[in-house]
Amino acid sequence: MNTMRASVMTGVRTLQIEDRPVPTPGPHEVLVEVAAVGVCGSDVHYYREGRIGDFVVEDPMILGHELSGRIAAVGERVDPNRVGQRVAVEPQHPCRRCKQCTAGHYNLCPYMEFYATPPIDGAFCRYVTIDAEFAHPVPNSMSDEAAALLEPLSVAVTTMRKAKVAPGTSILIAGAGPIGVMCAQAARAFGAARIVVSDPLQSRRESALRFGATEVVDPFNEDVAALDPQVDAFVDASGAAPAVVSGIKAVGPAGHVVLVGMGSGDFALPIGYIQNMEIILTGVFRYTDTWPAAIHLVSSGAVDLDAMVTGRYDLEHVGEALDSDTDPASLKSIVVPK
Template sequence: MKMKTAVLHSIRDVRIEERDIPQPQAGHVLVRIQKVGVCASDVHYFTHGRIGPFVVEAPLVLGHESMGVIEAVGEGVKGFAAGDRVTLEPGSPCRTCEYCKSGRYNLCPEMTFMATPPVNGAFTEYLEWPADFAFKVPDSISDDAAALIEPLAVGIWAARRGQVKSGDTVVVVGAGPIGCTTLQAAKAAGATTLIAIDLEDFRLDLARELGATHTINARHQNAQQVIQDLTSRGLPTSHSGADVVFETAGTLRTCQQSMLLARPGGVVVLVGLPPDPMVTLDLVAAAAREVDIRGLFRYANCYPVALALLEQGRINLDRLVTHRFALPQVQEALTFADEFKQQSMKVMVDVTP
């Protein structure tokens, strides 16, 4: 039996190929993929062939925001049956190292992660994956939302890293898909003043619909001044700012700006990845104000929480989807996501119509 698979052969060269449908090994499930979201990392591999030390050196299947229906289960798998709708957590750790055993498996040195060279991803009709990283999807959750559990997991992990608490003021720099999932996760964690910053009004409008109490178009407004005015509470300007700032845009300028938006004693969570890892920051100013700078790498143990929040109606992922393509159009989908950022939010590939 054969299946269609979209394979990246070189920069901007995706080809549709026929491959054998895999059989599920022990402890794994075979999933008929239905939806796959296009992530910025997919676009980066498509346009640059690498992300930092991860280099595409052989044909690679992209896509890691996925959901589908179980086709078959391997030996020893319990709790799943053919026909179950599932969302797939794309990282599979070793399960035995100190990081895995302490619950921080996102830092596992032996992590296998979809669509990260050399591991193939989900732009394919069938995918075999470990059953313990497949999660049943309640009927109330749409296929689109199920595929987008992955970016929501990033937002939930960001809120945890920022230790968002009830009544906090948070700033999200960049109102793209990750920015909007982080915004909603912060709201679910108790933040009451939620400020979104972006350069595009259509993204800011969506951020407000999803829970932002204030939006700032940095193309036309001085974001630092606006946030100072919103958070001064009668204090000197030097002591205004947000409790937690999430940098999700991944640019040099926004990384630098984020340090200035946190209040003294506040937290900055670096969610986005700038193209140049060497970023100049005013660490003296951050240290003098005791601003905590925290990194983020993927997530751990967030899928069950994400599904619960969705089932309770506290998160809206369906509104993120703005454009659709079919599996044979993966090259067009990646090109569109790269060239039309000003009018697209989340591009979805409908693998199974």
């Protein structure tokens, strides 16, 4: 087979099915036949707005970067016995030579080529290539859909590491969308004793309780900043400025704040509180070395990704998949590129 079908974004809110050449794996790469692709908020941003910050879609591009599949072919430097192996794809290609890469922060590589980030194509198609070590083998007990969702779970794993979540700690999570719920599951798996999730929608608060939250808060009717007792860590998965400010104030002395949600570019923070409480504040930009941990969390039953899947779509209905987040009951939509 020399060509494959792909869902291509040709403009804002414009998709079309095209025949594209099947990519050829480089010497250290594998060719993956895609089995399942999760829909991410970044895909939705590109689809609806044509950009995320400085990343602008200027040419036709294939969206999708949360994926799993089966190795169909390998490059000349890759073990041929890997053909047929089920894998979850870590969708990035760092340069491996810059200061950030050699320091172990390959997610911050300035030369990064990341799936579905302009101008790199993503995975709403039949085949993709990736560096062999970024095609992570998954056990047969794991579904294709769960294997695809190891990518957003990796964001949650990185977040828990940065938030210093450990057995017995407490955490507040703002936003009960897909990443917020992933973070609630990860917090439980990391041993957090108290997991508070804030969201204005009752249906999403109820969803958070099903996936690990020990208590929920309606930020429109309760003062999140007055949370008592204060928490050890706060994670923002909403991108909403009021949620960030109130969440920071809910953190106790020497606590950790991790910003994950995409939202306003700039807004005022409670600097005096951050200084006086010695709050440690950081962000999350993708991940490094998280797939082994994520695979373990799912394989052991500590995290349930299959239960988060609320919709399935084929290539002809990618637009519907991208708009599925308008339904408050939707958590994760999956595209199956048959």
